[in-house]
Amino acid sequence: xxxxxxxxxxxxxxxxxxxxxxxxxxxxxxxxxxxxxxxxxxxxxxxxxxxxxxxxxxxxxxxxxxxxxxxxxxxxxxxxxxxxxxxxxxxxxxxxxxxxxxxxxxxxxxxxxxxxxxxxxxxxxxxxxxxxxxxxxxxxxxxxxxxxxxxxxxxxxxxxxxxxxxxxxxxxxxxxxxxxxxxxxxxxxxxxxxxxxxxxxxxxxxxxxxxxxxxxxxxxxxxxxxxxxxxxxxxxxxxxxxxxxxxxxxxxxxxxxxxxxxxxxxxxxxxxxxxxxxxxxxxxxxxxxxxxxxxxxxxxxxxxxxxxxxxxxxxxxxxxxxxxxxxxxxxxxxxxxxxxxxxxxxxxxxxxxxxxxxxxxxxxxxxxxxxxxxxxxxxxxxxxxxxxxxxxxxxxxxxxxxxxxxxxxxxxxxxxxxxxxxxxxxxxxxxxxxxxxxxxxxxxxxxxxxxxxxxxxxxxxxxxxxxxxxxxxxxxxxxxxxxxxxxxxxxxxx
Numbered sequence: 001x002x003x004x005x006x007x008x009x010x011x012x013x014x015x016x017x018x019x020x021x022x023x024x025x026x027x028x029x030x031x032x033x034x035x036x037x038x039x040x041x042x043x044x045x046x047x048x049x050x051x052x053x054x055x056x057x058x059x060x061x062x063x064x065x066x067x068x069x070x071x072x073x074x075x076x077x078x079x080x081x082x083x084x085x086x087x088x089x090x091x092x093x094x095x096x097x098x099x100x101x102x103x104x105x106x107x108x109x110x111x112x113x114x115x116x117x118x119x120x121x122x123x124x125x126x127x128x129x130x131x132x133x134x135x136x137x138x139x140x141x142x143x144x145x146x147x148x149x150x151x152x153x154x155x156x157x158x159x160x161x162x163x164x165x166x167x168x169x170x171x172x173x174x175x176x177x178x179x180x181x182x183x184x185x186x187x188x189x190x191x192x193x194x195x196x197x198x199x200x201x202x203x204x205x206x207x208x209x210x211x212x213x214x215x216x217x218x219x220x221x222x223x224x225x226x227x228x229x230x231x232x233x234x235x236x237x238x239x240x241x242x243x244x245x246x247x248x249x250x251x252x253x254x255x256x257x258x259x260x261x262x263x264x265x266x267x268x269x270x271x272x273x274x275x276x277x278x279x280x281x282x283x284x285x286x287x288x289x290x291x292x293x294x295x296x297x298x299x300x301x302x303x304x305x306x307x308x309x310x311x312x313x314x315x316x317x318x319x320x321x322x323x324x325x326x327x328x329x330x331x332x333x334x335x336x337x338x339x340x341x342x343x344x345x346x347x348x349x350x351x352x353x354x355x356x357x358x359x360x361x362x363x364x365x366x367x368x369x370x371x372x373x374x375x376x377x378x379x380x381x382x383x384x385x386x387x388x389x390x391x392x393x394x395x396x397x398x399x400x401x402x403x404x405x406x407x408x409x410x411x412x413x414x415x416x417x418x419x420x421x422x423x424x425x426x427x428x429x430x431x432x433x434x435x436x437x438x439x440x441x442x443x444x445x446x447x448x449x450x451x452x453x454x455x456x457x458x459x460x461x462x463x464x465x466x467x468x469x470x471x472x473x474x475x476x477x478x479x480x481x482x483x484x485x486x487x488x489x490x491x492x493x494x
Contacts, residue, residue: 031057
């Protein structure tokens with residue numbers, strides 16, 4: 001026992017020396033504990049206490065992430081299981097922004113305000129999920145990757161079923177849990193295969209890369225397919241997307257907005273870290289790149305074509321989200337670890353657009369009960385501000401100038417074209433063609449809502465329920481930001 005004491009002391013010193021690089025997560029842990037205590041003892045005296053604790057914790061987390069941008073990268077944090085580079089810091093800030101928007105959305109949502117469970121427990125769950133999301137963006141070790149994905153997944157299961165009171169909502173939560181559990185088991189088996197092939201769990205290490213090069217190509221391919229089952233579950237790319245429409249439709253609208261944004265940010269960051277860590281001439285890199293090209297092409301096509309047939313607004317946006325995942329994967333393929341600004345721009349713009357759309361969807365549903373496109377008849381006249389913002393965001397999602405959605409797609413298409421010129425890879429040409437084709441296809445389902453709202457007349461005036469306007473004004477603010485970032489993209493890209 002005495003012989004082990006120096007080793008334990010050395011390990012503790014190493015852990016403590018790396019804690020400053022994890023200050024955002026330490027702040028979130030403190031906020032998590034505080035949110036539980038306020039939910040138990042303070043909310044009965046002041047019902048907004050947990051809300052403010054949550055927002056303050058997330059804001060401080062983003063602030064500390066900003067400070068760490070100006071610090072030298074910390075090497076070997078948690079024995080090399082995480083990397084605190086600038087890319088990870090920007091992702092932390094973006095995740096914190098999306099989580100704060102979700103908190104504001106929940107606080108203004110009538111479904112959560114009147115429900116017997118209230119919102120304190122949901123805020124605590126969200127903080128735990130944000131810690132997992134942050135670790136996903138920083139992980140350089142398969143074990144840390146698995147732990148982070150499971151933190152996000154378990155919290156997401158609870159969030160989807162938080163307000164379950166109908167069969168449809170319970171079904172959505174059960175589908176999510178069952179599909180997620182299977183994907184996690186398959187991913188863990190794939191990681192065990194990678195460890196067996198390399199003897200190392202750090203996927204950035206030379207030993208791991210050399211082990212993959214020396215192993216049987218068939219076994220490496222099989223292991224990567226198993227691992228990316230779990231990552232595909234978070235990113236909802238084809239063929240791991242089956243749960244998405246039912247869960248998005250059955251979950252509370254704020255939770256749907258969150259699931260369509262924050263986990264995708266972390267998943268794309270993880271995917272980029274893995275791809276950028278492996279040498280371009282290695283078999284593992286070439287194999288993974290081929291998988292991503294095929295998955296991106298099929299995801300863009302399937303997501304947009306399936307969205308054409310949808311009449312429920314949330315299901316339509318679920319398939320739209322799947323289609324955008326293909327564009328995000330295309331952005332990952334087109335850029336390198338030294339040039340990730342456009343990837344960050346696309347992620348930021350996509351998050352703002354999706355949050356804005358679901359805020360307006362939730363607002364309209366709460367006021368009128370409209371959930372299908374046909375029920376939007378005449379809403380352009382009775383709810384002009386909401387429907388104008390809805391239309392403007394739909395224009396940006398389609399990629400029409402001068403919106404930020406247009407700039408994001410243009411930058412990605414340009415990068416893919418330059419990549420094809422440099423490498424001559426036929427897959428990049430295929431992605432360019434499919435990306436342009438699906439952009440045209442998306443016009444036909446994105447403009448369904450403005451068409452029904454402004455050009456068709458309702459048989460009778462919809463009954464308007466009284467509702468606070470905080471969600472609407474937040475959606476208006478996001479709409480303005482989306483258009484400003486389209487006119488002045490350098491404000492974000494620069």
